[in-house]
Amino acid sequence: MDQLAGGLRMSYQALYRVWRPQRFDEIVGQSIITQTLKNAILTKQISHAYLFTGPRGTGKTSAAKIFAKAVNCHYLKDGEPCNECETCRAINEGSLSDVIEIDAASNNGVEEIRDIRDKVKYAPTKADYKVYIIDEVHMLSTGAFNALLKTLEEPPANVIFILATTEPHKIPATIISRTQKFDFKRIRPQDILERMAYILKQKHIDYDDKALKLIAKAAEGGMRDALSILDQAMSYGDDQVTYENALLVTGSVTNELLTTYVEQVIQKDTKSALITIQKILDDGKDASRFVEDLTSYCQDILLYQQDPQIVEQMELGVVDDKFKQLTSQISDDQIYQMINELNDISNSLRFTAHPDVYLQVLTVKITHLDQTAASPAVSSEKVAQTERVEDEKIDRLTNKINDLQREIAELKKTGVTAAMGEPAEPATPKPAAKAANAHIELTKIYPILGSATRKSLNEFQQVWPDLMNTLSVTQRAVMHVSKPVAASPDGIIVAFEYPIFYQKAQADRELCDALENNLDRLVGKSPTIVFVPSNQWPTIRRDYLANHKAELKSGSTESESASDDQPTDKPGPAPDAPKPIVAKAAELFGKDILDIKND
Known part of the structure; x- marks a missing residue:
């Protein structure tokens, strides 16, 4: 009886194995890819190599096996395998020797790939095509990739390679260029x-x-x-x-409990919020899962404020009256601050044995957040006012610099050195360099401005929404208040509406890498991305133009924007004269990173 019971237990198969798709139309959420593959089979336009990329569990390996059946099935029905002939049944059972499935995670050496290269020359024994399905192909070693490349360069006519991976960025470009690439998306x-x-x-x-x-x-x-x-x-x-x-x-937390917790946070009811956290922990909920659920909940609130229909589709209709009321009570600034705190706690939870302490600290923090800008309209007005003040300062400073230039030129005429008068030490430009608490990377910004074009800016602005969709929830929350303001073919300047998010993005190396890598996928190049605060952007731009004009007048540099300067009939400095504006800029700002602080 024990043996019989053991046999019954072993005979059970997991749902994902029993219900694995056997036809293209059974693959969920990838209709464009499956239709393209069916059309290729029907029109006999079959490539020698395919690359299937995408997150786990989205149908890559299933599609590869169905494709192997379809190219070898003699009883196709609208591009679908019949699943009844001898070949289809043998592939379903895994007994057809002409369809070879290889796990690159455990067979990633040069010898394994060389073995494929040696055997690939032999004709298939039973099927029309010999199909090699290499799963997790990014795990292959460099030598194995080189061996595979030689086979892909000159493949036999009756051999098809299907490479599947969750990390396409680890695959050499020489391999990708020799395949037809299909990106499997996350299923809705x-x-x-x-x-x-x-x-x-x-x-x-x-x-x-x-x-x-x-x-x-x-x-x-x-x-x-x-x-x-x-x-x-x-x-x-x-x-x-x-x-x-x-x-x-x-391990999820109910929407009702999340709503209760966020309501307590908004009302700054720390005691009740701590009791709610303790209840969640007492119920055996995972702390990391709670932080993920709360982050997702904050994202839903933020999106619902912009477009309710998006959230209703994402949440499959689970949007109640309490949630709707909550979205009208909380500001987007509070959401941004909560997401920042959740992101910090999420990183800490991975290395602690006391998650309850971190959740309690989190609760105290977010119930004492400052409402720095409850009204977006007021915030925008303050930003605009700050920009006007900065513009006025820049105009005054530019006029003073021009006056100093003229005085120095006059002194040169009369043979008097510039060192004996007041013009040698104007200290007025310094206040302009004290407008925000931030590190502004002028050494990266100026080269981008030097070759910036409207065409480049338009190109990056068009793909910016797609770029945002490739980021994680917390990364999108940081970048939500940013936009590209200038661009060259090799760089982008991105301005942040709030300094706190500028500083957060500046310190987040993972975010910068994600932006550059995903831009490479979207536009085929990886430009340098430089962040600036919005309230400093007019200052940076005007300083650059002022310095540029000064260099043109002194004849010390060549500039593409020389045609934009106004002509002058005043004589310029002698060829061996010092460059006062450039020297003063170096004195005030330094040659590397500008450190600007408020008084």
Whole structure:
């Protein structure tokens, strides 16, 4: 009996294995890719190599196996394999020797790839095409990639390579250029929900609609993850999927509890918020999961304030009256500050054995946040007023610099050195360099301004929304108040509306890397990205123009913008004369990074 019970237990297969797609139209959320592959098979335009990229559980390996069946099936139906002929059944069972699936994580050496290169020359034994499916191909060593490259350069006519990876940036460009690349996207929660509901109906299992919505959201775009969570919920609930079971399996916190907690934070009710946190911990919820749920909840509030329909689609309709009321009570500045604190706590939780302490500290912090700008209109007015004041300062300073130039020129005429008079030590420009507490990288900004064009700025502005969509939730929250203000082919200057987010972005190396890497994917190049505060941008721009004009008048430098300067009939300094503006700029600002602080 024990052996029989053991056999029954071993015969159970996970949902994601039983319900693995066997046809292109069963792959969820990738209709463009599947239609393209079907058309290629129907029109006999089959490439020798394909690269499938995308997050885990989005259908890459399933699509590769279905494609292997379709190219070898003699009974195609609209580009779909029949799954009934001998070849299809053999591929489904994994017994066809002409379809070879390789895990690059454990077979990543040169010898394994050389073995493929030696065998690839032999014709298929039973099928029309020999298909090599190399999963997690980014794990191959450099030598293995070089060996694979030689095979991809001159492949036999009856061989197809399908490379699959979750990290395409680790694959050499020489490999990518020899393949047809397909990017598998994260699957929408609505599509995951429909697929799970279909599976449960086929298995005649009762389920709570709210439970499936919670699982679909927790899966984060991966169908395999969703089915694994669903499997756990079914096991826990004895073949019944309830909302309570889904909460326990995912470790998530209910929307009602999140709403209560955020309400207490807004009302600065620290005591009640601490009691809520203790209740969450007592219920066995994971602290890191709570921080993720709260970050997502803050994102939903921010997006709902901009476009309610987006949140209702993302949250699968789980938007109640309390949530709607909450969005009208909290300002976007409070949300930004909360997300910053959540991001800091999230990093700390990974290295602590006392998560309760961090959550309590977090609660005290966010219940004492300053409402620096409750009204966006007031904030914008203050920024505009600051810019006007700075513009007036710049105008006065520019006039004084021009006067000093004329005085120095007159002194040169009369043979008097500039060292004996007051013009040698004008201290007035210094206040202009004390407008914000920030490190402004002038050595990176000036080269970009020197070759900046409207065409480059337009190019980056067009892809900016797509670039924002590639970032994580916390990264998007930081970049939400930024925009590109100048660009050259090799660099972008990005201005931040609030100094706090400028400083946050400046210190976040991971954010900078993400921006540059994703720009490389979007526009095919990786320009230098420099951040500036919005209230300092007019000052930086005018200083640059003023210095540029001074250099033109002295004849010391060449500039592309010389044609924009006004002509003058006054004689310039002698060829061996010092460059007073350049020298003064070096004296005031230094040659590297400008450190500007308020008095």
